[in-house]
Amino acid sequence: GLYMDLKELSQRPLKMKRNRVRRPFKGGLLLDKWQGVETPADRYVPEEWVASIIKAVNPDPIENEGISKVDIDAGRELLLKELIESCPEGYLGKEHFKKYGNNMGVLVKVLDSYSRLLIQVHPDRRFAKDVFKSDFGKTEAWYIIGGRNIGDEEPYVLLGFKPGITKEKWMEMFEMQDIKGMEDALHRFVVKSGDVFFVEGGIPHAAGAGVFFMEIQEPTDITIRTERKNLEGHALADVQLHQGAGFDKMFDCFRYKGYTREEILEQWRLRPIVVREERGGREFDIIPPGYTPYFSMKRLEVEQELVLKGDGMFSVAVVLSGTGKVAWDDGEMQIRQSEELFLPAKIGEVTWKN
16 A cells, blocks of 8 residues: 555655764764764774765765665565655656756755764866766755864864865865874864754864764765875775865865955855744744755744645655644644654645644
């Protein structure tokens, strides 16, 4: 039964199985705790890829690493990617399908790192098309869930060039591997739960040590890095730095515009906006529709219940904390902290219950 008609599944929320992904940096302790892992620890699986149809790029490939599996007790592993391909208009919506085909056009991750991530930049769409022949760049946004002090450092992020950093200066720091200079060239912001930053393609950045956050991004794994070693001292291959663009070209990916601290906060830190408040709970726009063409983000705080009408678009939901239920026209299921759902475009309205 259930399994024969994959189309039927496009009319209900789908719960995902855990989907941890290997990365070249250590972390995941806070992610483990949040997910209820028995012996939480920092390891080289510091990222959860949420309702993902993107394959992770790692040196020793594991089949389907990064691609989410749907948690349906049907005695066989169902990949979200297969489901979507079986009926893309039902899962992703007609308009979306016309524009992007089978691609969701977005990737969501939850991660935390024990050490600062390497200083990096992602291409915008134009650079991605010209240099990497990719339809997507990697503009992203961070929603800070929490964090921990590592040593005596509070969780922080690095974002955007300070005034006066030119391409020549930046290349010189790279040649010298002047890590301190590179860190000092970027603005540093201490972060706390609920902070939201928008990170455009071309803007240099790095999440600091101890930040536990959710990232929503365009669906590529194109990361240009300027540090030749990770913080444990392992050398990175050249291609992990320039991603195939070559060293000359990679420096064109950065946007060399200096900003004051205030300008960065003004332009790229987002303030949640309450769009609905009622007895049942509250709905916030975190990244309002239209702020960027690539994605939007909402937060729901459910006191009793909140109804969300279908809008013909798919969405991905992550339960940040608490337990409850999600109900749709002919069913409901229990949900709890750290679980992730894919809500197909075709679904109509759903009710979130506490």
